[in-house]
Amino acid sequence: xxxxxxxxxxxxxxxxxxxxxxxxxxxxxxxxxxxxxxxxxxxxxxxxxxxxxxxxxxxxxxxxxxxxxxxxxxxxxxxxxxxxxxxxxxxxxxxxxxxxxxxxxxxxxxxxxxxxxxxxxxxxxxxxxxxxxxxxxxxxxxxxxxxxxxxxxxxxxxxxxxxxxxxxxxxxxxxxxxxxxxxxxxxxxxxxxxxxxxxx
Amino acid sequence: xxxxxxxxxxxxxxxxxxxxxxxxxxxxxxxxxxxxxxxxxxxxxxxxxxxxxxxxxxxxxxxxxxxxxxxxxxxxxxxxxxxxxxxxxxxxxxxxxxxxxxxxxxxxxxxxxxxxxxxxxxxxxxxxxxxxxxxxxxxxxxxxxxxxxxxxxxxxxxxxxxxxxxxxxxxxxxxxxxxxxxxxxxxxxxxxxxxxxxxx
DNA sequence: TGTACATCAGTGAACGCGCGTTCACTGATGTAC
DNA sequence: TGTACATCAGTGAACGCGCGTTCACTGATGTAC
Numbered sequence: 005x006x007x008x009x010x011x012x013x014x015x016x017x018x019x020x021x022x023x024x025x026x027x028x029x030x031x032x033x034x035x036x037x038x039x040x041x042x043x044x045x046x047x048x049x050x051x052x053x054x055x056x057x058x059x060x061x062x063x064x065x066x067x068x069x070x071x072x073x074x075x076x077x078x079x080x081x082x083x084x085x086x087x088x089x090x091x092x093x094x095x096x097x098x099x100x101x102x103x104x105x106x107x108x109x110x111x112x113x114x115x116x117x118x119x120x121x122x123x124x125x126x127x128x129x130x131x132x133x134x135x136x137x138x139x140x141x142x143x144x145x146x147x148x149x150x151x152x153x154x155x156x157x158x159x160x161x162x163x164x165x166x167x168x169x170x171x172x173x174x175x176x177x178x179x180x181x182x183x184x185x186x187x188x189x190x191x192x193x194x195x196x197x198x199x200x201x202x203x204x
Numbered sequence: 205x206x207x208x209x210x211x212x213x214x215x216x217x218x219x220x221x222x223x224x225x226x227x228x229x230x231x232x233x234x235x236x237x238x239x240x241x242x243x244x245x246x247x248x249x250x251x252x253x254x255x256x257x258x259x260x261x262x263x264x265x266x267x268x269x270x271x272x273x274x275x276x277x278x279x280x281x282x283x284x285x286x287x288x289x290x291x292x293x294x295x296x297x298x299x300x301x302x303x304x305x306x307x308x309x310x311x312x313x314x315x316x317x318x319x320x321x322x323x324x325x326x327x328x329x330x331x332x333x334x335x336x337x338x339x340x341x342x343x344x345x346x347x348x349x350x351x352x353x354x355x356x357x358x359x360x361x362x363x364x365x366x367x368x369x370x371x372x373x374x375x376x377x378x379x380x381x382x383x384x385x386x387x388x389x390x391x392x393x394x395x396x397x398x399x400x401x402x403x404x
Numbered sequence: 405t406g407t408a409c410a411t412c413a414g415t416g417a418a419c420g421c422g423c424g425t426t427c428a429c430t431g432a433t434g435t436a437c
Numbered sequence: 438t439g440t441a442c443a444t445c446a447g448t449g450a451a452c453g454c455g456c457g458t459t460c461a462c463t464g465a466t467g468t469a470c
Contacts, residue, residue, distance in 0.1 A: 006431030008446050018445080034234075036423060049426085114379070119319040122382040123232060134387040138379060139445045152426065168372065168399035175375025176368075179314070179338060184321040186335040190347060192367050197245050199368035206464030210414050214415080236456060249459085250414045258457065 014106070017054045020044045024061060025069045029116035030109040033062050033124075066130040067123075069113040070137035092145060093201065096183055098198045099173050102158045102190065105180045115177040142166035145173075172196050217254045220244045224261060225269045226368075229307040229316035231322075233262050246268045266330040269313040270337035292345060296400050305380045306322045313343055314370070315377040320330050342366035345373075373394050 008016070023044040037058055038048040055061045077095070079199045084090040098104060099112065106114050114137060121134045146166030176196035183189040208216070223244040227235045237258055238248040255261045258317060278294070284290040298310065308316050314337060322333045346366030376396035383389040 005447050007433050007444075010446095013446055017424060025328075032319070034423095037425085046446095047448055048424090051447065052258060052425070071468055085251075103423080110275055118378045119232070122378070122384070126385045131383075131385065135383045135388050138383055139388055164391070164395040167378075167395035171375035171379060171392065171396045171399075172368065172372045173375065175371035177374065178322070178378060179371060179374055179384045182318045183338055184322070184330075184336045185326045185331065188335050188339055191364070192371065193296045195364040195367035196371045199363060199371075205414050207411075207466050209466060210413095213413055234456095238456080246413095247415055248457090249416065252458070253413055256462085 008042075013023055013054075014134055016044070016046060016050075017174060020046070020051070020054065021061075021065055021068055024065045025072070026063055026109040027151065028062070029069065029111060029113060030122070033117070033120040046139045062124075063129040063133070064118065065131045066113070069117075070140075073137065074140055077141070088148060095144075095167075096173070097198065100155050100193045101201075102193065105177060105189070105193065110179070112174075114138055115174045118178070132160065138170065142170045169200060172200055184201065216244070216246060216250075220246070220251070220254060221261075221268055224265045225272070226257070226309040228262070228265055228320070229269065229311060229313060229324055233317070233320040234336075237339055246362065262324075263329040263333070265314070266333045267319065268341075269317075273337065274340055280340045281344075288348060293401065295344075296369075296373070296397065300376055300397045302390065305377060305384065305389070305393065308381070309340075312374075312377065314338055315374045318374065318378070321342055338370065340360060342370045369400060 020041065024040055027040055029042060032148050041048045041051050051061075055064075077091075080095055081088065081091045084094065085104070104111050114134075117130075117134065121130055122127075124130060141162060143166055146163055147169075173196065176192050180189045180192045185193065205391055222239065224240055227243060237251050237323070241248045241251050251261075255264075277291075280295055281288065284294065285324045291380060304311050314334075317330075317334065321328075321331055324330060343366055346363055347369075373396065375391050380389045380392045383392065
């Protein structure tokens with residue numbers, strides 16, 4: 005194919021990262037370099053002109069995907085005019101939807117990458133990024149402290165309450181995906197939704 | 205080595221299944237046949253004298269490991285003289301402990317195998333076994349219906365309450381493993397514990 | 405109970421395959437004049 | 438502005454390696470007499 009313009013090369017690189025951020029969430033970080041590059045419309049050899057190694061890409065994609073979710077949460081908050089409670093409910097609704105269950109590629113990286121991150125070595129940069137993403141997400145989910153009646157699942161407030169809510173969300177999504185095909189899958193989403201919205 | 209007695213052969217087979225049930229939970233079902241057999245004290249060739257394929261083993265081990273957890277839950281109930289509430293609390297304490305987080309090999313298969321099951325094909329027998337295991341576990345966790353005050357997380361009762369509690373347990377374990385090395389890991393366990401014990 | 409032989413659990417080399425990675429090559433792009 | 442050349446993004450064959458699986462072989466076990 006010969007050389008390609010700098011602009012084209014940059015766009016290609018971006019497309020590889022975007023494609024990986026979808027494929028990794030859908031199938032895990034073990035997706036092969038060849039499959040990834042094919043999905044991005046290139047051949048596998050080109051990969052190493054842009055990335056030092058597959059491990060490097062995993063780290064970069066992890067960071068990329070958590071940036072995206074942070075932006076999305078911020079946008080959600082804005083859409084509800086800064087009303088934390090409403091934004092949280094909207095997120096919980098979307099998180100525990102069948103669409104989210106069936107569309108891991110576009111979905112939450114906390115759920116989608118948990119096992120890949122857990123099984124990677126502890127020193128890994130992806131691990132730090134992941135932990136930060138969890139903390140940010142929990143902060144977003146934190147119930148309003150002590151204001152009028154409801155203060156979240158089990159009555160636990162603040163960051164702790166946010167963490168507990170996140171556990172329920174992530175557990176529900178992971179379990180509903182693992183039981184897909186059984187009626188249990190939808191029951192799990194409904195049960196978690198009821199638990200999170202009725203006391204929260 | 206030559207032939208081995210029937211009793212010895214059966215014991216070897218059992219050891220392979222036991223070893224796999226630990227390694228699969230610890231590292232996932234992608235553990236290689238060679239590594240598995242080495243860990244069981246045999247060579248890889250012997251594997252196919254006992255199992256039709258690796259997929260067959262995964263199905264058998266999934267069933268085995270869920271049998272074990274069902275037995276363990278039943279034993280827990282007996283140890284507390286059939287007092288459901290006390291048995292549930294003991295399980296929640298153990299589930300959300302640092303020991304459980306650090307010892308996936310002996311731990312809950314619902315958390316450990318979730319992603320492997322979710323990524324396997326839908327028709328897979330392991331999937332059915334998994335869904336049954338989830339249902340049984342949720343039934344065990346179900347809060348007592350309507351009796352005096354507490355009826356579980358978010359006030360959701362019955363099977364639904366059991367499912368919601370299971371989501372929180374599984375989410376907490378998965379997240380605390382993925383964030384291991386960060387202080388967040390212990391905070392997650394504590395937050396889920398507080399949420400599950402204070403209203404339950 | 406003792407002998408002769410078929411069985412078959414376990415061994416270890418070998419298979420095809422897909423993995424991550426390397427590399428000689430191509431030829432349009434970017435640059436120096 | 439036009440020409441000459443170095444650069445380097447992308448190609449596709451090839452690398453060593455580990456995977457799941459197969460197979461000829463071994464020799465103690467189990468069985469038939």
